[in-house]
Amino acid sequence: xxxxxxxxxxxxxxxxxxxxxxxxxxxxxxxxxxxxxxxxxxxxxxxxxxxxxxxxxxxxxxxxxxxxxxxxxxxxxxxxxxxxxxxxxxxxxxxxxxxxxxxxxxxxxxxxxxxxxxxxxxxxxxxxxxxxxxxxxxxxxxxxxxxxxxxxxxxxxxxxxxxxxxxxxxxxxxxxxxxxxxxxxxxxxxxxxxxxxxxxxxxxxxxxxxxxxxxxxxxxxxxxxxxxxxxxxxxxxxxxxxxxxxxxxxxxxxxxxxxxxxxxxxxxxxxxxxxxxxxxxxxxxxxxxxxxxxxxxxxxxxxxxxxxxxxxxxxxxxxxxxxxxxxxxxxxxxxxxxxxxxxxxxxxxxxxxxxxxxxxxxxxxxxxxxxxxxxxxxxxxxxxxxxxxxxxxxxxxxxxxxxxxxxxxxxxxxxxxxxxxxxxxxxxxxxxxxxxxxxxxxxxxxx
Amino acid sequence: xxxxxxxxxxxxxxxxxxxxxxxxxxxxxxxxxxxxxxxxxxxxxxxxxxxxxxxxxxxxxxxxxxxxxxxxxxxxxxxxxxxxxxxxxxxxxxxxxxxxxxxxxxxxxxxxxxxxxxxxxxxxxxxxxxxxxxxxxxxxxxxxxxxxxxxxxxxxxxxxxxxxxxxxxxxxxxxxxxxxxxxxxxxxxxxxxxxxxxxxxxxxxxxxxxxxxxxxxxxxxxxxxxxxxxxxxxxxxxxxxxxxxxxxxxxxxxxxxxxxxxxxxxxxxxxxxxxxxxxxxxxxxxxxxxxxxxxxxxxxxxxxxxxxxxxxxxxxxxxxxxxxxxxxxxxxxxxxxxxxxxxxxxxxxxxxxxxxxxxxxxxxxxxxxxxxxxxxxxxxxxxxxxxxxxxxxxxxxxxxxxxxxxxxxxxxxxxxxxxxxxxxxxxxxxxxxxxxxxxxxxxxxxx
Numbered sequence: 054x055x056x057x058x059x060x061x062x063x064x065x066x067x068x069x070x071x072x073x074x075x076x077x078x079x080x081x082x083x084x085x086x087x088x089x090x091x092x093x094x095x096x097x098x099x100x101x102x103x104x105x106x107x108x109x110x111x112x113x114x115x116x117x118x119x120x121x122x123x124x125x126x127x128x129x130x131x132x133x134x135x136x137x138x139x140x141x142x143x144x145x146x147x148x149x150x151x152x153x154x155x156x157x158x159x160x161x162x163x164x165x166x167x168x169x170x171x172x173x174x175x176x177x178x179x180x181x182x183x184x185x186x187x188x189x190x191x192x193x194x195x196x197x198x199x200x201x202x203x204x205x206x207x208x209x210x211x212x213x214x215x216x217x218x219x220x221x222x223x224x225x226x227x228x229x230x231x232x233x234x235x236x237x238x239x240x241x242x243x244x245x246x247x248x249x250x251x252x253x254x255x256x257x258x259x260x261x262x263x264x265x266x267x268x269x270x271x272x273x274x275x276x277x278x279x280x281x282x283x284x285x286x287x288x289x290x291x292x293x294x295x296x297x298x299x300x301x302x303x304x305x306x307x308x309x310x311x312x313x314x315x316x317x318x319x320x321x322x323x324x325x326x327x328x329x330x331x332x333x334x335x336x337x338x339x340x341x342x343x344x345x346x347x348x349x350x351x352x353x354x355x356x357x358x359x360x361x362x363x364x365x366x367x368x369x370x371x372x373x374x375x376x377x378x379x380x381x382x383x384x385x386x387x388x389x390x391x392x393x394x395x396x397x398x399x400x401x402x403x404x405x406x407x408x409x410x411x412x413x414x415x416x417x418x419x420x421x422x423x424x425x426x427x428x429x430x431x432x433x434x435x436x437x438x439x440x441x442x443x444x445x446x447x448x449x450x451x452x453x454x455x456x457x458x459x460x461x462x463x464x465x466x467x468x469x470x471x472x473x474x475x476x477x478x479x480x481x482x483x484x485x486x487x488x489x490x491x492x493x494x495x496x497x498x499x500x
Numbered sequence: 501x502x503x504x505x506x507x508x509x510x511x512x513x514x515x516x517x518x519x520x521x522x523x524x525x526x527x528x529x530x531x532x533x534x535x536x537x538x539x540x541x542x543x544x545x546x547x548x549x550x551x552x553x554x555x556x557x558x559x560x561x562x563x564x565x566x567x568x569x570x571x572x573x574x575x576x577x578x579x580x581x582x583x584x585x586x587x588x589x590x591x592x593x594x595x596x597x598x599x600x601x602x603x604x605x606x607x608x609x610x611x612x613x614x615x616x617x618x619x620x621x622x623x624x625x626x627x628x629x630x631x632x633x634x635x636x637x638x639x640x641x642x643x644x645x646x647x648x649x650x651x652x653x654x655x656x657x658x659x660x661x662x663x664x665x666x667x668x669x670x671x672x673x674x675x676x677x678x679x680x681x682x683x684x685x686x687x688x689x690x691x692x693x694x695x696x697x698x699x700x701x702x703x704x705x706x707x708x709x710x711x712x713x714x715x716x717x718x719x720x721x722x723x724x725x726x727x728x729x730x731x732x733x734x735x736x737x738x739x740x741x742x743x744x745x746x747x748x749x750x751x752x753x754x755x756x757x758x759x760x761x762x763x764x765x766x767x768x769x770x771x772x773x774x775x776x777x778x779x780x781x782x783x784x785x786x787x788x789x790x791x792x793x794x795x796x797x798x799x800x801x802x803x804x805x806x807x808x809x810x811x812x813x814x815x816x817x818x819x820x821x822x823x824x825x826x827x828x829x830x831x832x833x834x835x836x837x838x839x840x841x842x843x844x845x846x847x848x849x850x851x852x853x854x855x856x857x858x859x860x861x862x863x864x865x866x867x868x869x870x871x872x873x874x875x876x877x878x879x880x881x882x883x884x885x886x887x888x889x890x891x892x893x894x895x896x897x898x899x900x901x902x903x904x905x906x907x908x909x910x911x912x913x914x915x916x917x918x919x920x921x922x923x924x925x926x927x928x929x930x931x932x933x934x935x936x937x938x939x940x941x942x943x944x945x946x947x
Binding site: 082083084139140142143146203204205245247249251256257258259260261262263264265266267268269270271273274276277278280281284286324325326328329330331333338341342345347349350351352353354355356357358359360361362363364365366367370371373375377407408443444445446471472473474475476 | 530531586694698704711713721771772775776777778797804810811814817855920922923
């Protein structure tokens, strides 16, 4: 592997430039901004590696790029990544323009660099190293790069169903990991599910003067009362039956979770918060992160939100809400329960579903779990941190659950990468180590 | 008066053009947009009439324009108006550009045309008619045109205190009235008070990924719970002591209110609503409008509010709230009660006061009340609708309460003028009748 690692070190600048090129290409799926152009760019990167490339697509939606590269053995690794990113707002809170891909003090700042363009380029680079140094990768490689992850992968199920023969593999490497504050790499063996909805209340045709509030209904109040009915101040979600399908963690999972380092003070300092929710600390905090479902207000909007005052009675109000789901909560079932809950007391509230995904987990003792962990020990010279599930979500079920492929998630980001937030960034040293980790996984999985 | 009315009819186009000129001049006080330019324009209009003009101003804030024109008798009428307007948002809901002052089908559309530029030009035009036709107005005239009404007149108290000798008068004509759906002119003898605050919750330094919602506090939830604690679904305001100083209406006021025409169906149709708040109808609805204080969410903002979904945990959340107050509720006292209420359970919520005004009323039997009513009967040939108070607010107390001047409010707007809302407009015929009404009040008050 020394030749491979040397090639990676020697070509560091080239890999970083390729990543900058990808980050400078805007690709905001929720706004349909730059999607086609980014798809073409990813395709060109795969063609440069000599991959057999095609667009997998259903009638609607952004293309997923499929690339296959023949390797030495009979085994196949599937790399899952996505080229779409979250909107960059709030813009004033960025220190660098979000699509400038600015390189400052060894960090690359860009919307999407941590989630998930850095990992995609790392994997392309690892494959390139084998191709250039030894001519062939040690395993067959499939790249699957979708463009709809940030909007809940609405077409992934269909794409996977229609192309299951193309996508089959012996294991899957999922999109990202995260180094903790001590620099220990994270390895994730599962994801939570999600249901993302927008609640909308519209009471009248237009805003009116707020002096009329004595007798004209206010949708902002109705939304407030409806939201209040969803979760109480003790953080208990009040939707009837919300928790009924939750499967508790196994004892072994709890044991692994107990070995996750406690970084309470560093996390609090990094976010500028005094306490965690409900005053939770240490093991209890981590256990909650990895076992509890959530109900989160991601956005609220009604009436006048500019500077100063405006005495207006708004005619509509909206809230964006996500529910993170744990095994065996099903998004469709939760949606039905939410509908039942609201229609009783707030029949005027409309629910728009904006995204969903089921939870998924790979066992601790699967071959790819073991190899990812051992390879990480070798590359990082630190004990990796193993998460039986992530607190985040991805469409892992739709790909790996459907095709029955064990899956682990490793990546190039770190504790202060700020995914989905201003000043998203990765460290270049992590990026290079991440390329080497992927290369070693390929070699070890082949043996 | 026939010569005066003829002059008004003959110069209709000129008056409308003057109004368009004023409406095309943006003057959004809450955003400090175009304020100086508009002040100069109002000053120039007063100078054209030969008024003795000066700026009344305290250290900060936008200038109030003072103009005095000597009349025949010893009596003095004070005209109160304001040249500032509300922000025009939401822009997509306007049929005409808000500062284009478009004249369409006998209506003039512009932000501020109903509140309150139309009335200002109507009064200037009525005075001009006397000056041009008979050389002098029948009473001494004082114009007082402030630029901070839409932001709660923060400097009016000081201006009035420092210039009480300049502002003293025998009566005051307040800024606006409103024709109802039948065309009957409204005459208002009072205003509600107001307290406008912004509630702000900031939990951390930046937005984070919503997967962290298991253990990171969410300011949008805290705001939701705090708002919920302010008012219940039965519209009862829950702040301790909120209602304790409320003085009920007198029997005579209730009698006058009972004569206010019931236009329930027309109002509902105009707003596109099915029912009034709490299912109120007819007399009960009107009684509530004119007697109850309110607590209104004017604006809500947190996290991502753009199209589609973004899985973000917002780091701050804000709500803009106005309280409309009735005699003898005091804004400072209500603010103290709000602070006490929130600090118990939501100490992290910051309260920013953005505006305030006390309620004020003039008796039904005051001389100017009687004259305004009789003059309206003559001009409009319809019985005016008398409101012992408006459901709206203005700084009437700060001017007329402080100086002990009886005050009535009449104007050129109508039931669908949409003040503070998109497509604000007045009808040109109402504008011309309003000029004549002011002229007749001047003549009748002189006698």
